[in-house]
Amino acid sequence: MREITLSQAVNEALAEEMRRDETVFILGEDVAEAGTPFKVLSGLVEEFGTDRVIDTPISEPGFVGLAVGAAMTGARPVVDLMFGDFIYLVMDQLCNQAAKQHYMSGGKLQVPMVLRTNMGATRRSAAQHSQSLQALVAHIPGLKVAMPSSAYEAKGLMKTAIRDNNPVVIFEDKLMYQDKAPVPEEEYLIPFGEANVKREGRDITLIATSSMVQVAEKAAVMLAKEGIEAEVIDPRTIVPLDEETLLESVKKTSRAIVIDEGHQSYGVTAEIASRLNEKVFYHLDAPVLRMGAMDVPVPFSPALEDLTVPTPEGVVENARKLCAGEMIHAA
Amino acid sequence: MREITLSQAVNEALAEEMRRDETVFILGEDVAEAGTPFKVLSGLVEEFGTDRVIDTPISEPGFVGLAVGAAMTGARPVVDLMFGDFIYLVMDQLCNQAAKQHYMSGGKLQVPMVLRTNMGATRRSAAQHSQSLQALVAHIPGLKVAMPSSAYEAKGLMKTAIRDNNPVVIFEDKLMYQDKAPVPEEEYLIPFGEANVKREGRDITLIATSSMVQVAEKAAVMLAKEGIEAEVIDPRTIVPLDEETLLESVKKTSRAIVIDEGHQSYGVTAEIASRLNEKVFYHLDAPVLRMGAMDVPVPFSPALEDLTVPTPEGVVENARKLCAGEMIHAA
Amino acid sequence: MAKAATKKTKSNADDYLRMYRQMVRIRTFEDNANQLYLSAKMPGLTHMYSGEEAVAVGICEALTDDDRITSTHRGHGHCVAKGAEFKEMFCELLGKAEGYCRGKGGSMHIADQSHGNLGANAIVGGSMGIATGSALRAKLQGSDDVTVCFFGDGATAQGLWYEVMNMAALWKLPVIYACENNGYSEYTKTEEIAAGSIMARAEAFGIESHQVDGQDVLAVNELTQKLVARARKGEGPFFMELMTYRYHGHHVGDINREYYRSKDEEKDWKDNRDPIIRFRAYLVEQGIATEEEIEAMNAEIETDAAEAVAYAEKAPYPPANEVDMHVYAD
Amino acid sequence: MAKAATKKTKSNADDYLRMYRQMVRIRTFEDNANQLYLSAKMPGLTHMYSGEEAVAVGICEALTDDDRITSTHRGHGHCVAKGAEFKEMFCELLGKAEGYCRGKGGSMHIADQSHGNLGANAIVGGSMGIATGSALRAKLQGSDDVTVCFFGDGATAQGLWYEVMNMAALWKLPVIYACENNGYSEYTKTEEIAAGSIMARAEAFGIESHQVDGQDVLAVNELTQKLVARARKGEGPFFMELMTYRYHGHHVGDINREYYRSKDEEKDWKDNRDPIIRFRAYLVEQGIATEEEIEAMNAEIETDAAEAVAYAEKAPYPPANEVDMHVYAD
């Protein structure tokens, strides 16, 4: 199968959906001629024109608000939010307006919009351009949240998001835009709420989101050399969450580590770990461990930044301990 | 001891701190003559004047931004955010600006400000005036988060917050403003990160925040009649979190329910439950259960709204099951 | 009254009578809603539109059902004016299943999709993006509908407005920003929270702006008709500042309000500038309706309202299983 | 040049020489920073201030160390102009422990507390509240310092600005909003993202506004001196729109930029309106410095910069245990 970059995959998904449905349009800063600073949208304005690939002023709350209104009245906007860190600016439009319209109107209004943004540290972009804020939106009922872990997922999830009748937030890892993966030429969609078992194993389950899937896969390779067979699962969407696949795996392995690049405390890993604990507690041979980013603003200095995110080595160390029963009475 | 309302307690805390330190001032909508719609600040403008109790236009991002700047240059602003639901509007100022200044500047800048706001449903205020959004800010390193559960806590935590050199967010339950509790005449402060054991018990630990402490206490009374002795603990601040007290209790009881009025998924209960699971796993006789608000926007209709929040009856039912071992292999 | 009389009269008496009728319907709706609150039959609080009727009616009567509006926390007037029925409205206010939003929205989120009302909003200024986005959709899809964005003077302090005005002006969107300047935001006078000139703020973005007497339904309607027609042709956006007054407190519970505004001031507006009294006198003067006809109309509306209230009081709440319905659309 | 020459000259030659010196220091700093990027020695990206030197210097030379500024993503110029040292600045850009922020902030968060620089900001418009809040604090505490808020033309699209201008105007705060209009925000021309008039937007709030040639350091400085003096007396706030140009791309990596602006345009600004060339000619013309003296000054600055770079390259990173230090202040 041909391999394309995550960036190309997103671009293809958008182009295909825009060809299929003329109500789909893109709104954001420097999305047209510039194709975004990450060049993810290059070429789209040439095909679809400036009426469907619209450059906005630097008004994040404003243009997200416009997307909500356009979506409520019959369009399917895809908003480009240049950095995930700017999500703070649009929380009201996203969480008070978009997320709640359907419910507040008793099912009469719909907001079929997509907010594409990114996440991920270690790009030396410092505290306001490196955050992974998926936990914030995952907490708000009415929003769906997708976290593609490769070009394949990026394309399939984006197409599903555009066709979904709800506001969907997609976090792409900005360090993965140039990563290649096999992506079929034929059209495909990835349904929301279906986790992907990336690697089977019997000893421990590694549940990882976005770029942390790579971290988990690397750890699994290292663990295999030590005789520990790790199962690696990518939930793909954290809302809705495919609980069943996760629970089945942990029933089998009896051990789990949850890995996500958001801050650990009050983060994504807490929810997933809690569900496992609640629902397969008596199958667990060891506590479910969480590995999120450190609870510190992302530091600029490379010497510090690299310490803040989960690494394959860290995962291996924790997995080893869990499998050896070393975590007993840790507290 | 005299009893005063939570509203009076907050008022006293502010007045005392404003008398003590002339750099403390209040900023918000209708805080002066009107004393806020909840009348919490009544009388303060009369004592301290309009230079220290400042009415703002309806510009939440703006006046929170002003508070950050004032705090960075030597004042101690207390911002009044009329409804907790408006926190979405100020997330950038709070999380990108206030929370990170100290770290980004390598410890040189400080932002000693307090954001007072509220939470809590069942006031028939519908989806945009009923949210309990503490999980959002608890996730962001650099912010401290307090959740007073009575007039006593409201006063002591507010005074500590004002003297803290970091941005602190305080969530008051808007349904508790008229609730009375014993509050000493003498000055006192409640340190952050010290949980309060409200009731001792040996069978199960109920960890509850804000108004959920009342829910847990009521449940404990009901459970006692059935011979189940519940320990009720109020963490008082969720950042920093007094892990030790929680862990000690659960080591003793071997069972726990965590109760918070925010949405359950990706919420506060997940973090606390995860820490218990991680750190006292081998002491647990049953899974730690979480009880948050339902994952739905808060409905207006009283018939629906009351279904969305944890109740004493619900806690009793869960506690009973946990103690009877009925949660075994629930999944 | 004097001012309304100076306007060029319209031949279409039906239009005028409908406008009058709609104003009275709003006032009557609000009197009933207030009564429901005072008798503790209504859950929560609500914000009365009484006194501002000429604004909603003058504007909405210049719109078709295809045109959209976005409304505010003080939204009953917009809802009625845009064509909603009493029964579904009272049901919504009481949290009943037959309400426009199945009781899930209540007063602050009442919406009426079928007549183009995209909904009230409990976030001050919160619908400015929605309205502008509706207009963007119209432009992109080549549709000639116009969207009117209602908001208060207090809402002009929200940064969102400036962001969306800029885009509306850059892209010539068919949106009309209608600022209901009732002199207060909550318990604060407008001059204490608005520096400079509100009109000049819109003009600074190159947006044609008009100030109009919001107590004169014909003045409001004529201006709106002109602007809507031009907006349909791509000459938008526009800004209207409508000078008006709310008779009640900020919300139904705001009873003792002399600390922020005097009884004299309230009396002056009610006695001398009431939009309904003014327009009624005009209708009679012009021979469009007799006093008797008007009294009959008023009585009929009162009966309608009473019946709708009685119906809503008896109507069932939504069943418990609706609590987690409508979180996500299919 | 022509324009600078028409300004009334100041007798204080030292002031002029310091302004010249500061402009050259900024240019030299940026040339070195760019070089560090090109040679892959600098982590991340950075935004060059080259071309806009007269703005930062003209303004900051009118301020004292007690006066505060807030800066932007394009913040090296403000930092140098407000009194920072090369060594700590380069250390910060390289993420070293001796940087102004112990390497934790980097280019986009460089701050220099001791000279009143409250810091660069990676959120466009993000410091508008901070600057206005600093001015509020000054007013409340009866201090006569003034705060200058730097931001770009693109930042005028952020709603926050209108919110804080309103409060600054209502409360007469000692803040000066300094909009560096360099014609572009990222890869987009200002006219495509700004409707109407930027000056009129500030004026609509009753804020006295001035447009000034941002390539003329004396014009900028004279205007700022006047406004700062008035702001100290409670006559603020003020708005200044400084017409300027950035020579490099949006950031150091923005090399192929002909799709959004022409080489001719860049050449025209560099050749005909460069603030350093203009001011140098003026200094020589007025006999304030000779060509030789100026060359010596330039050379000295280049040596300073080279030494600072060399120092920073060798300086240690912060130790690992600093990673979770400074999350909370004691």
Ligand SMILES: Cc1ncc(C[n+]2csc(CCOP(=O)(O)OP(=O)(O)O)c2C)c(N)n1
């Ligand atoms: C973002 C936000 N801030 C504050 C409030 C509380 N609030 C509700 S209505 C109101 C005053 C609004 O004034 P205005 O816009 O003039 O409308 P009016 O009530 O006069 O019709 C305020 C402050 C809110 N609902 N939303």
Ligand SMILES: Cc1ncc(C[n+]2csc(CCOP(=O)(O)OP(=O)(O)O)c2C)c(N)n1
């Ligand atoms: C809130 C926000 N939106 C977008 C960006 C990305 N961004 C960084 S600089 C910039 C352009 C800023 O233009 P302007 O304000 O004119 O400043 P200039 O770069 O021209 O100095 C943009 C869009 C950002 N950093 N913050």
Ligand SMILES: [Mg+2]
């Ligand atoms: Mg008003």
Ligand SMILES: [Mg+2]
């Ligand atoms: Mg610019």
